[in-house]
Amino acid sequence: MSDHVLAEIKNLHTYFYLAEGVVRAVDGVDLTIKAGRTLGIVGESGCGKSITALSLMQLVPSPGKIKEGEITYYQTIHKTESASTSNVIEITKLKPNSRAMRAIRGNQISMVFQEPMAAMLPVRTVGAQIMEAIMLHQQVNKAEARERAIDILARAKLPNADRIVDTYPFQLSGGMRQRAVIAMALSCNPNLLIADEPTTALDVTTEAQILDLMRELQQQYNMAIMYITHNLGVIAEMAQEVAVMYMGKIVEQTDVASIFRNPLHPYTQALLRSIPQLDDVMARAGQKKRLETIRGMVPDPYSVLPGCSFHPRCPQFMEGVCNEVEPAVIEVEPGHIVRCHLYASRTTKARAN
C-alpha cells in the first residue's frame, strides 16, 4: 500500500445561507486522505461530517456554498506499467457542474450514502443505473457496460448477478440493495470512496457483512475510503486514521489506536464513554445506573459560540478561557492533534488556526 497523498482539504469552510441566518456547517476543516487507506470521520448528527464529504465532490446542496478553503486531488495517470505521473486538480477551483468536475465524480471519487432504500430510482433497473456511470466515464458500448455491471455486482457478493442486473431496486432486500449501491459506486474503479454512514440503516449482521465487503474491495481496488459514521465501533473496525468532528470543526485527529487508548479531547472522551459496554450492562442489571450520555444538546446551528464550541457541554470547562478564547490546533504528539485549551501547555508544536 503506497502512502502518497490522494486528496487534501485545507481550511474548508462550507456555509449555508438561510433566511434564519448562516449555518457554519463546516468551519475550518483540514484533512489529508492517503491512497489506499481509510480515514474515519466521527461525530454526532449535524456536526458537518456529511457536508465535508459533499464539499469534496462539490455536491453541497443549495443554499450551501464552499465559502473558503482548498480541496486538492492528486490524480495518478498510469502511462505505462511502471511509469506514472501525478496530475494536481484543484477541486475548489472547478465549477460544480463543469465537465472537469463531472469527470471526477463517480470516476475518481465516488460516494455511498446512508439510505440504500433511497439511493436508487425505483423505476429503473439496478443494471441501468450502474451501466450509466460505466458508459459515461469509460468509453464502452452497452453490451460491454452490462458485462462490467454484472462483474461488479458479483464482486459485491450478490448472488445471481446476471439476474440481479435486470431487477428493480425495490425487489431487493436492504442488505442486497446496499451491496448494489456499493457496486454502483465502485463501477468505475474510483481511487477514493466516500462512505457516508453506509450501514446505519442496516441490521448488525448485514452491517458486518457490508463492512467485510468494503474492506475486501478496498484491497482489490487499492482505493482510499473516507468513512463517515457516528459509530465508534465501526471506526475501530474500518479506519486507520480518525478525525473527530464537532460543530463544523475537527476537534481531534490521530491514528485509530490512539483514539481509543489515549483520547484527549473531552468530547472524544465523552463519545467513548457513551458506547454501551457489555460488562457495564451486566453490572447495571442489579442497580439502576443509566448509560452515560453527553450532557446537553448540540447547540442551535445558527449560533456562533465564543471560544470553544464544546464549552457549554464540557465537563472540564474552564471559566474565562474556554468560553472566550478559541482553542488553537495543538499537536500533542506527532500525528495526534487536538483543539482544546487543556493541552495548551503540552504543546510540542503549536500551529496557527
Place this chain on the structure above:
Amino acid sequence: MLAYIIQRIIRVIPQLLLISILAFIIIQLPPGDIVTRQIERLQASGVTVSEAQAQALIRQYGMDRPMYQRYLLWISNIITKFDFGYSYTFEKPVAQVIMERMGYTFAIALFAHIFTWTVAIPIGIYVAVKQYSIMDYIVTLVTFIGLAVPAFFLAMIIMYVALTKFGIRTGGLFSQEYMVLPWSWGKFVDLLKHMWLPIILLGTGGVAGTIRTMRAMMLDELRKQYVTVARAKGLSEFNVIVRYPTRLAINPILSSVMWLLPWLFSGGIILEIVLNLQTAGPALYAALRNQDMYMAGAYILITGALTAISAILSDVLLALSDPRIRFGGVEGA
C-alpha cells in the same frame, strides 16, 4: 403485462353495465317522454294526431312495455346495431350526429392536451429546479391567474382582439365557403387555420394546473437521495433531472390521461359553445335543453364508457412507466 391489461378489461365490464343502467334511468327521469314530445311537435306544426296514431307511436317507441324491457331493447340495439336511437333535435340518428362530430372533437382534444403537456411539463420542471428564482415567482403568478380566469373568458378576449386588431375571424372550424363543401386540400388547410385557436385555448386551460402539479411533484422528488446519487455519478445536471426525478414526477400527468377521453365530450363545453365549434360538447348541451332523451342517454353512456376505458389507458401507461405497479411491489418491502 398482458395479464394485467386483460384483468383490467374484465373488471371494466360490470362497470359499463352499471353505467348503462344509470344512463337509462337518468334519461327516463324528466317528466314527459319522447312520444308526448313528438305529438306536441306534430301538433305545433299543424298536424292533428288521432288517438290511434298516438297509440301507434307509443308502440313504435316501445312505451307500452315495462321499463326493464325498454332498457333491454335500448341496450341491445346499441350493442348489436350501434343504434343509439333517433335525435329529434338534429333530426338524424344519434349515432350519426356523434360520428360527424367525433373526428373534430378527438383531434382538438388530443392536440390541446399535447399542447398542454409540451408547454407545461418543461416549465413545471424548470421552475421546480429553480425554486424561489424570479422565473419561479413569475410563473407562479401567471399560473394563479391562469387558474382563476375561465378559459371561455380568455377565448372571448382573444377572439375580440384577433378580430378588431388583426381582422381574423376565429370562430368555428371552417370558413363560410368551405362549410358545406366536400373534403379537399383547401378545406383541410382551412380547418388547420381554424383549429389552432381552440387547441391553444383549450390547452391553455390545462397548462396552469399541469405546471402546478409538475412543480410540486418535482420539488418532492428533487429532495430524494437518488438525485444526489445520480449527481455523484458525474451525470450532467440535465441528464440527472430528465433521467431521475422526472421519471417519478410524471406519474400524476400519466394518471390525468384518464380525463382525456371523457373531456372530449364534456370538458370544454362552454369554450366550444363560445368558439362555435362543431364538436360533441355543444351537441350534448343542445340535447339536454331539448329533452332529446336518446341523444342525452347516448352521451351519458359514451362519456361513462370513455371514462372507464381511459382509466384502463392511464393504468397501463402508469404500469409501463412504473415497475412497482407492474410487479405489485411495495416501496421499502
